Amino acid sequence: xxxxxxxxGRRLETAKYVVDPVTLQVVYLAARMQKPIIVEGPPxxxxxxxxxxxAAAGETVIERLQCYEGINEEKAIGKFDTAxxxxxxxxxxxxxxxDWDTIRTNLHTLDFFVQGPLLRSxxxxxxxxxxxxxxxxxxxxxxxxxxxxxxxxxxxIPKLGxxxxxxxxxxxxxxxxxxxLGDPLRRRSFYLRVEFPSIxxxxxxxxxxxxxxxxxxxxxxxxxxxxxxxxxxxKPVSIAEMLxxxxxxxxxKFDDITPGMRDILLPxxxxxxxxxxxxxxxxxxxxxxxxxxxxxxxxxxxxLEDELAxxxxxx
Numbered sequence: 638x639x640x641x642x643x644x645x646g647r648r649l650e651t652a653k654y655v656v657d658p659v660t661l662q663v664v665y666l667a668a669r670m671q672k673p674i675i676v677e678g679p680p681x682x683x684x685x686x687x688x689x690x691x692a693a694a695g696e697t698v699i700e701r702l703q704c705y706e707g708i709n710e711e712k713a714i715g716k717f718d719t720a721x722x723x724x725x726x727x728x729x730x731x732x733x734x735x736d737w738d739t740i741r742t743n744l745h746t747l748d749f750f751v752q753g754p755l756l757r758s759x760x761x762x763x764x765x766x767x768x769x770x771x772x773x774x775x776x777x778x779x780x781x782x783x784x785x786x787x788x789x790x791x792x793x794i795p796k797l798g799x800x801x802x803x804x805x806x807x808x809x810x811x812x813x814x815x816x817x818l819g820d821p822l823r824r825r826s827f828y829l830r831v832e833f834p835s836i837x838x839x840x841x842x843x844x845x846x847x848x849x850x851x852x853x854x855x856x857x858x859x860x861x862x863x864x865x866x867x868x869x870x871x872k873p874v875s876i877a878e879m880l881x882x883x884x885x886x887x888x889x890k891f892d893d894i895t896p897g898m899r900d901i902l903l904p905x906x907x908x909x910x911x912x913x914x915x916x917x918x919x920x921x922x923x924x925x926x927x928x929x930x931x932x933x934x935x936x937x938x939x940x941l942e943d944e945l946a947x948x949x950x951x952x
Contacts, residue, residue: 638668638695638764638807645694653845654690655838660829664691667827673787673808675772675823678831680813681875685770687831688809692766700758700806701768704775710782714792715753722749745796755783756792759802767806772822773815780819787825834876836863836932837939842876847883853933857894858883860932861906864925871909881905894930896923 639645642665649656656664664687667674676684692699702713722744743749752760758767769783786792790802810826812818834842839859840852847855862879882905891898899922907913916922 638697639665641665648694649690652690652693654686654694655834655842655845656690660687663827663829668695668807671805673810673826674829675810675812675818675826676829676831677812677814677818679833679873681873681877682831682833683876684809684811684831685768686876687829688766688768688811691807691809695764695766695807697763697765698761699766699768700754701770702754704769704771704773704779706774706776708775708779711753713753713755713779713782714794715751715756717745717796718749718751725749747797747800750794750797755786756794756800758806759786759790759792759800759804761804761806764804765806767808769808769810771813771815772810773812773818777819780822784821784825787822833862833866833873836860837936839863839876839879840933840936843880843883847880847887849883849887851887851892853937854886854892854894855883856933856936857929858886859936860929861894861925863932864928865906867928868915868925870907870912870915872912874906878906894926896926898926 639648642661645665645668646656646661649661663674666672676687678684688699725744750756754767758765772780772783787808790805791799793799808826810818810822833839836856836859839862840856843849843855843858844852849855858879861882862874862876866873882902885905886892886894889901894902899916903913903916907916916925
């Protein structure tokens with residue numbers, strides 16, 4: 638999928654994904670060695686975005702299996718289309734006596750099977766990215782179902798037989814740590830631990846991916862995100878929500894964040910009643926805004942020091 642680690646880095650940069658050296662190396666090795674990656678961390682820290690960026694970098698598509706409690710094989714792998722089978726039988730009524738064995742065989746082929754994301758991911762002509770999202774929500778039985786796919790790159794389906802891969806997908810399994818994933822799944826995968834970015838990293842993400850070109854505002858938004866997450870909110874703000882906040886401030890033509898903007902920002906950053914009540918405390922919100930500006934100034938100072946150090950080294 639990628640000719641070199643440098644090629645991968647350039648492609649991710651083109652896809653507007655800010656990647657650290659460790660993640661870059663793990664993704665490259667996973668692509669070369671055809672290994673799944675378990676990406677584990679808190680909700681909203683950018684796990685799904687990694688899969689999307691890899692798909693964009695590889696110029697391919699994503700097959701996404703959204704996991705949830707109680708998901709079954711039909712949702713993940715697929716099922717026979719009984720209505721289509723019935724219609725086919727009706728069209729072959731005159732031949733049932735003479736060609737029943739052939740007709741019965743035809744009924745249990747991929748032509749009559751509604752494919753789920755796991756099966757589809759194996760049948761692409763060009764390897765896709767298979768995103769198994771929030772795999773920590775499934776039970777151990779469903780985990781066991783994944784093992785055949787991730788070990789042999791095939792799926793065994795009753796009446797259909799064993800379907801082998803045409804291409805091997807690049808597999809990302811994300812986990813919010815609702816429960817601990819089993820060791821068999823972990824043994825078959827590389828592992829990446831993902832946390833929320835630092836203020837400087839989030840400012841860089843905003844610089845690359847947001848629609849605003851105001852560098853000062855980007856740093857202030859990154860500082861606000863850090864301050865909000867430090868409050869241990871019920872629903873911490875995600876990276877995606879801060880990108881939306883940057884877009885909203887640009888639409889409203891704001892180039893700063895002030896305490897007086899509390900009611901404007903509230904629907905964008907508080908997504909539970911408990912968090913909303915906390916932000917309605919004017920002094921509390923004012924302190925958050927103050928902290929966000931302080932954090933932004935530290936990032937500016939650190940950036941300036943790095944630039945001066947780089948200039949001195951060049952000299």
